[in-house]
Amino acid sequence: MPHPAVDISDLVMRYGDVAAVDGLSLRVETGTITAILGPNGAGKTTTIETCEGFRRPHQGTVRVLGLDPVADATELRPRVGVMLQSGGAWLGVRAEEMLRHMASLHARPLDTDALIERLGIGSFARTAYRRLSGGEKQRLSLAMAMVGRPELLFLDEPSAGLDPQSRRATWDLLVELREQGVTTVLTTHFMDEAEELSDAVYIVDSGRVIAAGTPRELTGADARNTLHIVAPAGLDTHALAACLPPATTADEPVPGQYVVTGDISPGLVTQVTTWFGEHDVLVESVLVERRSLEDRFLDLTGKALR
Amino acid sequence: MLRAQTLMELRLLARNGEQLLLTIIIPLILLIAGTQSSRIVDLGPGRPIDIIAPGVLALAVLSTSFTSLAIATGFERRYGVLKRLGASPLPRWGLMVGKVGAVVIVEIVQLALLSTVALLLGWEPAGGVTPWLWAVVLVVLGTAAFGALALLIAGTLRAEATLAVANLVYVVLLVGGALLVPLDRYPDIAQSVLVLLPSGALGEGLRETFTAGTPPFLAIAVLAGWTAVAGLATARSFSWE
Numbered sequence: 001m002p003h004p005a006v007d008i009s010d011l012v013m014r015y016g017d018v019a020a021v022d023g024l025s026l027r028v029e030t031g032t033i034t035a036i037l038g039p040n041g042a043g044k045t046t047t048i049e050t051c052e053g054f055r056r057p058h059q060g061t062v063r064v065l066g067l068d069p070v071a072d073a074t075e076l077r078p079r080v081g082v083m084l085q086s087g088g089a090w091l092g093v094r095a096e097e098m099l100r101h102m103a104s105l106h107a108r109p110l111d112t113d114a115l116i117e118r119l120g121i122g123s124f125a126r127t128a129y130r131r132l133s134g135g136e137k138q139r140l141s142l143a144m145a146m147v148g149r150p151e152l153l154f155l156d157e158p159s160a161g162l163d164p165q166s167r168r169a170t171w172d173l174l175v176e177l178r179e180q181g182v183t184t185v186l187t188t189h190f191m192d193e194a195e196e197l198s199d200a201v202y203i204v205d206s207g208r209v210i211a212a213g214t215p216r217e218l219t220g221a222d223a224r225n226t227l228h229i230v231a232p233a234g235l236d237t238h239a240l241a242a243c244l245p246p247a248t249t250a251d252e253p254v255p256g257q258y259v260v261t262g263d264i265s266p267g268l269v270t271q272v273t274t275w276f277g278e279h280d281v282l283v284e285s286v287l288v289e290r291r292s293l294e295d296r297f298l299d300l301t302g303k304a305l306r
Numbered sequence: 307m308l309r310a311q312t313l314m315e316l317r318l319l320a321r322n323g324e325q326l327l328l329t330i331i332i333p334l335i336l337l338i339a340g341t342q343s344s345r346i347v348d349l350g351p352g353r354p355i356d357i358i359a360p361g362v363l364a365l366a367v368l369s370t371s372f373t374s375l376a377i378a379t380g381f382e383r384r385y386g387v388l389k390r391l392g393a394s395p396l397p398r399w400g401l402m403v404g405k406v407g408a409v410v411i412v413e414i415v416q417l418a419l420l421s422t423v424a425l426l427l428g429w430e431p432a433g434g435v436t437p438w439l440w441a442v443v444l445v446v447l448g449t450a451a452f453g454a455l456a457l458l459i460a461g462t463l464r465a466e467a468t469l470a471v472a473n474l475v476y477v478v479l480l481v482g483g484a485l486l487v488p489l490d491r492y493p494d495i496a497q498s499v500l501v502l503l504p505s506g507a508l509g510e511g512l513r514e515t516f517t518a519g520t521p522p523f524l525a526i527a528v529l530a531g532w533t534a535v536a537g538l539a540t541a542r543s544f545s546w547e
Contacts, residue, residue, distance in 0.1 A: 052393055054547070074397065082393040087386030092321050093314075104310040105394045148395070 003066040005030045005152050005183040006051055012059035013046050013207075020046045022207035023060070028200070033174060033184045035194035037293075038204035039301050044187040045085055047204070048154050051185070052082050065152060078107060081150030083141045085157050089129045095140050096125035099147060106148035115143050118173065120166070134161035142170060146177070153177070155186040159193060171197050191294040195219075201293070205301045219291050225264040228287040230257055231276060240275055244268065264288055307396060311404030316411060319378070328476075329369045329412060333420055336486065337362040341427055350488050352517065359424035359431070360512035361486035363441070364448065366416040367508060368485065371409050371449040373476045376456035379405070380468030383460060388546045398546075409449060417445065432519030440515040440522055447529035448508040454536035455504070461544030479505040488513060504532045 006028035013021040021043040028034045038044050049055055050062055053069035053076065062069055067076050089098045096116060103109035116122050119139045124132055132140065138161050145153055153174075159167045174184055174197060188194055194201050195215045203211040203218070211218055233255035240260075241250040248262030260272055269288065276283045319325050340349075340358030349357045382388050391401055421429075431437055460468050479485050482492075483505030489497050500506035501524070511525025 054389065054392070077393060078395040080393070082390070084386055084390055084393075088390030089385070090318055090382065090387055091385060092318055097317075101310060101314050102394060105307055105391075105396045107395070144390070 002030065003063065004028055005032075005065060006034075006185060007063040008047070008051070008060070010060035011047065011050065011057055011062060013043070013050060013055060014058050019207055021050070024204065024208055025060075026202050026209060026212075028183060028185055030183050031178060031181050032199040033178055033186070033197055034200045034202065035198035036185065036187045036202050036204055037189075037191070037194050037297060038187075042204045042301075043207040044204055045156055048156055048185065048187055052080070052154055053077075078148065079151045081145035081148060081153045083145040083153070083155040083158055085160075086137075088141055088144065089137075091128070091130040093129050094126050095121055095129065095132060095136070098129065099140065099143050102144045103147045108149055109147050110149055112147065115147060119143050119169065135163055135166055138162055139166060139170075142173075146173075151182060153182060153184045153186075155184060157187055157189070159188065159190060167193075191292060191297060195293045203297060203300055210300050211296070215293055218296050219293050225262070225291055226289045227260040227264050227269065227272060228257065228285075228289060229260070229272065229276070230284040231281050232256060235276075235279065235281065240272070243275060244271060264290075308400055308403050308407070311391075311396060311400060312407035312411070315378075315404050315408035319374070319408060319412060325374050325378075328373060329366065329416055330419065333362050333366045333369065333416070334423065336365065337420060337424055337427070340486070350491055353428075353430075355424065355427055355429045356431075356517055357488060357513065358486065359421075359427075359429040360441075360516045361488075361509050362420055362424070363417055363445075364485050364505070364509040364512050365480060366420055367413060367445055367448045368452055368476065368479060368505065370412045370416060372452035372456045373472045374412075375405065375409055375453055376460045376472040377469050379457060379460035380463070380465040380472075383545070383547065384465035386547070392546055406453070409453060413445065413449065431516040434519070437515045437519055441512055444508060444511045444515070444522060444525060444529065447526060447533060448504065451504045451508075451529045451532035451536060454533055454540050457544060458536050458540040461540060461546075479503075483509070485509040502528055504529055507532075 004027045006026065008024060008026045011021050011024045012019060024043065024047060026036075026047075036044050036047065046055070050057055051064050051069055053073045056070050064076060065079060069076060093101075099116065099121070100112050103112050116125060119142065121139055121143060124136050129137070138158065142155070142158055145155065159170055162170065171193070177184065198215065201213065201215055201218055202209050233252070235252070235258070237250040237252050237258065241248065244250065244260070245262065245268065248260060248268070250258065250260050252258050260268075262268065269286070273283060273286060337358060340362065341355045388401070392398060456472070459471055463471065483503055484492060484500040485505045486509065489500055489506060489510050492500055501510065507525040507528035511522035511529075514520055514522045514525070
């Protein structure tokens with residue numbers, strides 16, 4: 001039976017008395033893109049850096065490609081690509097020089113020219129690292145992570161500071177790598193990134209996984225989706241709610257605009273439109289609003305600033 | 307891989323103007339000024355050039371293996387370079403080999419250049435090959451001792467503090483570390499301490515071997531001791547981030 005690309009169970013990591021990671025378990029299947037979402041200070045970076053072998057677990061176990069990230073570091077490093085949240089290059093080094101250097105440390109690197117072209121590094125190839133913009137640094141750092149043809153990529157906030165074009169280019173590249181069988185684990189604050197790009201999402205808060213699943217499961221399961229209906233004003237919303245499943249509500253917050261909240265299934269939509277039909281009311285529009293991952297995220301982690 | 311890392315370190319060193327000033331220009335100025343030194347400081351009996359030349363070689367070793375190495379490593383740590391390279395296939399000992407390699411290459415250039423200039427200025431080291439062989443032993447041990455101390459500072463202090471300490475130590479040892487000025491020019495009480503410092507041992511050892519032609523056993527023992535102690539402390543305390 002093949003082992004998962006990353007298998008973390010009951011990981012605890014402390015800084016002094018504070019547990020940055022507090023009993024976190026997570027599994028990443030080979031060939032998928034997995035996003036770890038969480039507010040600042042949730043323990044995302046500590047978790048990912050433990051997988052990268054920078055820290056030894058205080059409790060629990062971490063296995064990466066079936067190996068121990070600390071004890072088997074020599075065997076793992078050539079197979080794993082790492083993008084740190086920041087830094088990682090000499091201030092005086094030129095972008096292209098840094099990438100070529102990283103390539104020279106690997107046995108079978110990618111063609112650096114092609115990678116430079118692909119990530120648009122050419123325009124700043126001869127610029128010293130200290131003069132690069134935030135987005136340029138990110139692109140270089142991403143190129144450095146993938147130049148060694150890794151089987152597994154750990155990307156800590158890969159699209160922070162990227163413009164929309166670079167973000168799209170990064171996503172396309174990650175999807176392409178997935179088609180080639182590469183596994184990616186990324187942390188992000190961008191919900192759309194998690195929603196569009198990833199096969200699995202883990203929402204982490206206070207060092208624990210508080211929700212996990214595919215983006216669809218997370219936004220669908222027990223989510224309070226809404227149905228917006230525009231129809232003549234003044235209908236009896238109590239009567240409507242009465243013939244709908246329990247835990248479904250019906251309101252008319254603005255005259256002529258009805259809102260049904262609950263587990264909006266195809267059956268429920270039919271029930272609602274049938275009710276309007278039975279009252280001989282012509283519905284002008286029906287709109288199903290699925291909750292976004294961001295709504296779900298805010299539900300789970302609260303709205304307080306960290 | 308090791309060659310790539312060493313060459314990278316060298317390229318970055320060479321690109322850095324302050325490093326060049328520290329490792330080449332200052333020792334060169336002191337060497338030339340030293341020939342006129344009897345008007346400024348009393349270096350003791352003997353021709354000034356014969357006293358100053360070994361001291362300048364010792365200073366060159368200090369600048370590269372201590373100050374330059376500490377500052378570069380401190381900032382590499384600060385900017386996540388050590389961390390990032392630590393996640394690459396380059397092993398940690400490979401990273402160290404790269405640093406040592408770059409330091410040694412710079413020192414060879416420095417020592418060749420400074421010795422040549424000193425000889426042109428009339429330096430007459432004790433005869434034969436033997437003093438040069440002892441000098442090589444001293445330089446290797448001095449580099450090891452200062453290099454271990456550099457990494458001890460760079461691996462524990464913040465980058466700015468490392469920068470300050472590395473420069474301060476350079477100036478203090480240059481002036482009062484028995485590096486350039488012979489030990490017997492210092493007060494008696496100071497002598498017994500200075501002889502046990504790596505700077506005093508390296509400076510005095512080089513002067514001893516080049517002027518008297520005698521084997522510098524005490525200096526070798528002192529430098530070996532510093533290497534062992536600082537090396538152990540570094541291995542225990544060095545933090546990669």
